[in-house]
Amino acid sequence: MSGNGMDHIIKSYDDELARLTGEIIRMGELSISQLEAAIDVVERRDERAARHVVSSDEAIDQLEQEISRDVVRLLALRAPMAGDLRNVFAALRIAADIERIGDYGANVAKRSIPLTMVAPIEATSGLSHLAKLAAVAVRDVLLAYRERDADKAYAVWKNDVQLDEAYTGYFRQLLTYMMEDPRNITPCTHLLFMAKNIERIGDHATNIAESIWYQVHGEPLVKQRKKRDETASPDLSGLL
């Protein structure tokens, strides 16, 4: 038996890291449920369910605070070095990204409340499509985190271009609805912001992918593709 004091410390550090990883996966899964619930709420126009999604965001925020506390304790008690420190920092960054994903999901649900009060428009199906792409990205990047799989993370990172393109297309579609009928303006404005929130969820999934890459390889993912927002680019003015 090699049960000396040093082994004990090393085992405890691994245990704590495993616990941290587990908390982050749980937090991530909550954020996906929230996003899916938000979209369900938009499709069904259910104000009560929407308020439930908004209030559930608290649980994600609390998990992030627990994770921050765990990280502080781990750093103070173990003073990890190099690769271990990288794991701990990745956990901290990823938790912050998931917290933002939760916020965006809650925002989508929140904006669905004013939407319930306006005439139904067919424009929400584009939003569901965006949300499905975003949920896949978050799910895949969590799997990559669980398996410490940098290549899987990179695939998520690269795929974000699809979500960006879907967002741009949907944005243009909403503008045409607004131009067709002024009564569409207010609901479509909410849908614009909801779509933007979902596009941002994709950006946070790519952030998580970058954290995983750094955690595994110890060097940053080369940013061949800059984070873009096509609706902010000049070519949109062609719509006028």
Place this chain on the structure above:
Amino acid sequence: MSGNGMDHIIKSYDDELARLTGEIIRMGELSISQLEAAIDVVERRDERAARHVVSSDEAIDQLEQEISRDVVRLLALRAPMAGDLRNVFAALRIAADIERIGDYGANVAKRSIPLTMVAPIEATSGLSHLAKLAAVAVRDVLLAYRERDADKAYAVWKNDVQLDEAYTGYFRQLLTYMMEDPRNITPCTHLLFMAKNIERIGDHATNIAESIWYQVHGEPLVKQRKKRDETASPDLSGLL
């Protein structure tokens, strides 16, 4: 003379923390310049200057990465405890918030580019007003950070309600412009997102205020006022 080894280590830690604080102040000042330049660009409709603001965001991102590296080194070399650890974590969180403020400033500048190509509308003055409120908040919270002044930080946190109200008023104003004339829809959509970006800058200033409070008092600022987004609340539907 009390020049022993322990003193030397303590002094070095203080030096490193002072350097970290200085980097964060510098980063924050850059983010304020970016926000002010973005608004200037919107008012003058200057595409070249807008592109300059967008590309200058890189400098803020690099400073954040330097700060993260400094924090990692400080943690690895000094393994600070309790209050010191709190200082280091506050630095890390504040740097992340400033990085986001920089992103939002760059986004405002980016969206001003498609705006330059459309007929001038009077609606940009409301945006300048919002941006001025946001710049004051960031400036004040940086001062609070420099002086480790929790009360000053709390004042910034409380004042954010003004920015939120100005945002809500401006949002409604833009909706009426859009309803008056469909040609206003596309430019006003950009202005809506720009306003939202500025409102988010205010939220990050309040995050920084919370970090300062925690750094000074060792306990979280009680959230009497939840982060709100009035345009996502049901009462907006009264506009229909």
